[in-house]
Amino acid sequence: MSDPRVGLVLVSHSAAVASAVADLARGLTGGGPTAPVAAAGGDPDGGLGTNAELIAQAAHEVDEGAGVAVLVDLGSAVLTVKSLLADEDELPPNTRLLDAPFVEGTIAALVTASTGAPLDAVEAAAAEAYTYRKT
Amino acid sequence: MLDSAFFHRWTVAVAAAVDREADRLTELDSAIGDADHGSNLRRGFAAVVDAQGEDPPGSPGAVLGFAGRKLISTVGGASGPLYGTLLRRTGKALGETPEVSVAELAAALRAGTDAVAQLGGAAPGDKTMLDALIPAVEALETAAEKDDTKDDAAAAFRAARDAAESGALATVPLRARKGRASYLGERSVGHQDPGATSAALLFRTFAEIAEVAEATEAAG
Structure with missing residues (x-):
């Protein structure tokens, strides 16, 4: 059994966006197996929104014991994750909401997590994505 | 004193009120939000009523805590974690005491409201x-x-x-500074806030349930 890696959960209002960003990050990470990443998009009826149960399920699925990093788009995605974190038994221990841009932050986080880096390093890499200016 | 049966009746009555007002809430939300407030709250409170069953748990705090958790897991929009946090934190503040006074409820709701403000980062106005x-x-x-x-x-x-209904009405001239409506800037002015409207519904329902309880006592 290899060392545990940080797992990633991607929370978007859109199921398609969450799973496409997961695919994009896996594709750009390349080079062997990546850290576990799970998409949790859409509301409980399959529409646009947030599904707390899906988020909790995804977090447990990617948890290898090294911590779970949650990346979110906006609004209810942010608030739902924060309220789940406020309740101690909903998410695996050492689950953290990252303050990062959704797409760029996810790619940075997955590349970093896939090297076996700890949660602090994954969080720092994702947050650093904010500093990259495009113009 | 208010017992767990009072709060159990309140959750059932809120679900009915939200169901009745869902179209109006969604209409308000379509003006400045994403047109899902009524349907989201209807789904959430229907799930609360469905899951809690006929028999209330032993304390008001447990009724509110259960309802709050259910809202967070079923609503699907920002109102889920916000109302969920309000009820859960209020329930937590009430503890396990089987009956609470209005003063105790007011203090617990203050803690719940503070938690909502902290979660959403919003201020009055x-x-x-x-x-x-x-x-x-x-x-x-x-x-x-x-x-x-x-x-x-x-x-x-x-x-x-x-006070809640006046507060909701007073949101009409305000410019939204939180949530999706804030993207509209000046265009959010002139519309009543859907969240303030549904919050007022919670208190209208408290008044209705308390009046029914009073009438029942008088008759008994």
Whole structure:
């Protein structure tokens, strides 16, 4: 059994966006197996929104014991994750909401997590994505 | 004193009120939000009623805590974690005591409202549910202290309802500073905030349930 890696959960209002960003990050990470990443998009009826149960399920699925990093788009995605974190038994221990841009932050986080880096390093890499200016 | 049966009836009545008002809430939300407030809250409170069953748990705190958790897991929009946090934190503040006074409820709702403000990062005047919640809690606190209303739960809840409804109406001229409506800037002015409107519904329902309880006692 290899060392545990940080797992990633991607929370978007859109199921398609969450799973496409997961695919994009896996594709750009390349080079062997990546850290576990799970998409949790859409509301409980399959529409646009947030599904707390899906988020909790995804977090447990990617948890290898090294911590779970949650990346979110906006609004209810942010608030739902924060309220789940406020309740101690909903998410695996050492689950953290990252303050990062959704797409760029996810790619940075997955590349970093896939090297076996700890949660602090994954969080720092994702947050650093904010500093990259495009113009 | 308010027991767990009172709060159990309240959750059922809120679900019915939200169901009745869902179209209006969604209409308000389609003007400045994403047109899902009514349908999201309807799904959430229907799930609460469905999951809690006929028999209330032993304490008001447990009823509210259960409802709050259910809202967070079923609503699907920002109102889920916000109302979920309000009820859970209020329930936690009430603890496991089997009966609570209006003053104790007011103090617990104050803790719940503070938690909502912290979660959403909003302040009074930002055109959010807080603009109805905060005046309602203040009115409930005041009524719970006054000699002529402190033993009259129905009167205290009526005061809270009136304050919540005035607060919701007072959001019309405000410019939204939180949530999706804030992207609209000046165009959010002139519309009543859907979150403040649904918050007022919670207090209108408290007043209705307390009046029914009062009438039942008088008849009994």
